[in-house]
Amino acid sequence: MTVPPPPSPELDLDNLKALKILGRGAMGTVFLVQHTTTSTQLALKVVHNANPDSNRRARWETQVLSRLSHPFLPSLLGTFETDHLLGWAVPYCPGGDLNVLRHRQVDRVFSPAVIRFYVAEILCALDHLHSIGIAYRDLKPENVLIQQTGHVTLTDFDLSRNLTPPKQKTVTNLITDPKASNRKHDTCHRQSQQKGLKKTKSARVSPVSRRRPSFSAGERSNSFVGTEEYVAPEVVRGDGHEFSVDWWALGVLTYEMLYGTTPFKGKNRKETFRNVLMKKPEFVGKQTVLTDLISRLLEKEPSRRLGYVGGASEIKDHEFFRGLKWDLLTEEVAMRPPFIPSRDDDGDFAEKLTGAAGDSEGVDIRDYFQRLKAPSQSPSASPSRELHQKNVSWTEF
Numbered sequence: 001m002t003v004p005p006p007p008s009p010e011l012d013l014d015n016l017k018a019l020k021i022l023g024r025g026a027m028g029t030v031f032l033v034q035h036t037t038t039s040t041q042l043a044l045k046v047v048h049n050a051n052p053d054s055n056r057r058a059r060w061e062t063q064v065l066s067r068l069s070h071p072f073l074p075s076l077l078g079t080f081e082t083d084h085l086l087g088w089a090v091p092y093c094p095g096g097d098l099n100v101l102r103h104r105q106v107d108r109v110f111s112p113a114v115i116r117f118y119v120a121e122i123l124c125a126l127d128h129l130h131s132i133g134i135a136y137r138d139l140k141p142e143n144v145l146i147q148q149t150g151h152v153t154l155t156d157f158d159l160s161r162n163l164t165p166p167k168q169k170t171v172t173n174l175i176t177d178p179k180a181s182n183r184k185h186d187t188c189h190r191q192s193q194q195k196g197l198k199k200t201k202s203a204r205v206s207p208v209s210r211r212r213p214s215f216s217a218g219e220r221s222n223s224f225v226g227t228e229e230y231v232a233p234e235v236v237r238g239d240g241h242e243f244s245v246d247w248w249a250l251g252v253l254t255y256e257m258l259y260g261t262t263p264f265k266g267k268n269r270k271e272t273f274r275n276v277l278m279k280k281p282e283f284v285g286k287q288t289v290l291t292d293l294i295s296r297l298l299e300k301e302p303s304r305r306l307g308y309v310g311g312a313s314e315i316k317d318h319e320f321f322r323g324l325k326w327d328l329l330t331e332e333v334a335m336r337p338p339f340i341p342s343r344d345d346d347g348d349f350a351e352k353l354t355g356a357a358g359d360s361e362g363v364d365i366r367d368y369f370q371r372l373k374a375p376s377q378s379p380s381a382s383p384s385r386e387l388h389q390k391n392v393s394w395t396e397f
Contacts, residue, residue: 008066011080011089016044017362021351028054031353032092034362042077046087046365055086057158062088064157067132072125074153085369093153095146095341102141102257109260112290114338118144119254120324121152126250127312129154130243133165139249140227141256150337151329163242228272229262233300236273247307247315251297255281258290263298289320 016033019041023030028047034040047058065076065088074090081087095101098118102108110118122144129136138159145153232248234241255263263282264275281298283291296306296318307315316326329335353363 008062008076008088009078011044011078011087013080013082013365016042016365018044018353018365018368019362020353028058031365033089033365041092042089043092044087044089044365046085046369048084048369049081049086050084058086058088060160061156061158064134064160065090067134068128070125070128072121072152072154073128074155082366085366087365090155091147091153093145093147093155095148095150095339097142097146098144098152098253098257099141101146101339102260107260110257112258112288115254115257115290116320116324117335117338118152118257119250120321120326121329122154122250122253123312123315124326124329125152125154126246129160130246130311131165133162135161135163135241135243136246136249137161138227138230139246139253140230141253144253146339146341148341150340228269229265231273231276232302233277234302236276241302243311244302244305244308247297247305248302250307250315251281251294254290254297255294258294259284289318289322293318293320 015036017036018031018033020032021029022032022043028045031044031046033042033044035042045058045061047054049055049058062076062079065074068075077089077091079086079088102110122139126136126139134157136154136157136159138156139154143154143156145155147153230249230252232241232245235245252262252264264272264279266272266275277300281294283294293306293315297315299305302308306318310317315321316324325335353368
């Protein structure tokens, strides 16, 4: 019998002042708030609960957060509810998101060594989510935040879904192609050696200032959610999907970190979906262990996708991660993060707030929403992408 998580502490809005707006979305607002007595800074997501859908999604997200306990995932610090507002607090990440950090680089791309660090931590976070039966379904750079320590944390769980935790699958039962039926975890290593794939070189992220640029359990989900450039082929086809949609999104994310653009982006949504279904990802130059990893994650047939058979363990065994000490990722002495943010690194994307008298002591959350003619109605992790990718639903498609 599963023991329900303890109730989260109740937040007192009288003790919280909003200093900045970290993000706005279709359903709500994310504030940087400070406790008036302890000076502790938190990220506070606030939803106007008049909308039944946003109310339902907000309550689901707080339920997911209450179950999380992992260094690369947020913890629920407290909640509050008024007649019109619903909110919850998570640790503040001063480094912004992965999209902001990428735009700080001279060429707006990461080196393979930096990609390896961030992808490894994201992989560990997804592994934990899957182990407790949560399919994330919204992986994108804007939802990967940089903690004060330089490590990552995932955010925004309103599109996630409860699925039956994955069990170890057997290849012969799942893959009908006899040529693919004997794929094992060490195959990536052997093939990489045979093809002479290039290994990564060490590098660090340069912190150069950037110019402004249904939740029920089940084996599969048939709902159509996600950001269009990251949506897996099985979701577009409406075949039903499971945890491997997160491995597809990880492949898209890794590609974007390497090239600065997503692999299937079209002129419009219809062309993007056509590319997701039909187009192969394009790579520049010779094949490397990194492009091999991306290719295997972007396999359009889910049962042949890296990670489908053995989950995160199968991906960890890829040659790209060879020599990585997975159990020491959070130990700075073992693997120092490429970039350590300062407390003021959100200046590129945060909107500062001032009180009614023009002071900088912060704004009362309730007063802020009362002054708005049309309050926002859903939290957004970051406003960092200038051309926001739209979340799409089945009815829109």
